[in-house]
Amino acid sequence: MLVEPERTAYDLRFRVLRFPVRVHPWFWIGTALMGSRVLDAGPEFFLAWIAVVFVALLVHELGHALAFRWYGSGAHIVLFAFYGLAIPTHEVFGRGRRITISLAGPFAGFLLCGLVYGSNAILGWAGDDAPPLVWYLYRALFLVNLLWGLMNLLPVFPLDGGHVSREVCGWFWGTRGKRVSLRLSFGCALLMVAYSLFCAMDARGAGAGFTTQLPWWFPPGTVFTAILFGYFAYQNYQELGRITWGDTHWDDRLPWER
Ligand SMILES: [Zn+2]
Incomplete structure (x- = not known):
């Protein structure tokens, strides 16, 4: 039901952990539209919003991709407006394996959530005296990863x-x-x-x-x-x-x- 979007001349391409990643131009447009209200706070907050969504989507798809690799398949990642895809090179057989692959995305996000929360609890980098942008980054990283994972777990x-x-x-x-x-x-x-x-x-x-x-x-x-x-x-x-x-x-x- 979620099909891989076509390649365009404006795709951003790079590799993470040897997985090819392609960012479709609609990713930037969709994310900007979704965060248009953040622009009121200032352009730096708006850029932080886009960076947070980028990281959250990428980490989620990396979770799926790493699970595919664990079961012997390669994968490539595509980020599009409002969703990402991890597309395997081989079909993975077995219900248990397919369930693990599906859960690996949300749980990669929860792991990042835990790291953000834990690092602040130990180092206090986003405490009350932190600059507003740092505080926003902390809250957005925590919330976007948490909510994206929770929403994706709905049946x-x-x-x-x-x-x-x-x-x-x-x-x-x-x-x-x-x-x-x-x-x-x-x-x-x-x-x-x-x-x-x-x-x-x-x-x-x-x-x-x-x-x-x-x-x-x-x-x-x-x-x-x-x-x-x-x-x-x-x-x-x-x-x-x-x-x-x-x-x-x-x-x-x-x-x-x-
Ligand atoms: Zn997913």
Whole structure:
């Protein structure tokens, strides 16, 4: 469902840990649009925002890529607007292995979160007397990595959690697992749309200030997440319609026995 974007003449290319990385121009445009409000604080905060999203997305995809390498496959990384991809050179067989690969992305982000938090706890580099930009960098690095990982763990396609859910449902329900996981994904995506719209309206003063009472680390929904999960729900719904009887009921009789 997430396809690799085409190569362009404006791609930024480099290697990290021997993995080829390609940054599509839409990455910069999408990230800039998403952080346009940060621009009010000053251009240096805006640049810090773009750098933080870049690092968060790259570390997440490196987690997947390293897991692919662990299981004997190469991989290359693509960063696009609002998402990244780690594309393997070989298919990896085995549910357990595929689950590990899916989880490796979010957990690489959580690891970075822990490093940022731990280094500040020990060295105090982003304490109260730190310059505002350093304090912003600390908070943004921590939050973006945490939220990106948590969001990706939701059992919604095409997020990592959706892939984990498909494998787990396959374990329990065999050939019907794909349909079960798609229904779960569709339901969760709709719930996320409702939560996001509620938060967005609440933040505009239409609610009881519910979002102001959330702990600072708890992800509030926005118009952006409402659109994103609305799009996922639509994709899931279409895919559910496409699954035919044959997809979920494999007939292993020989042709002349049918
Ligand atoms: Zn991922």
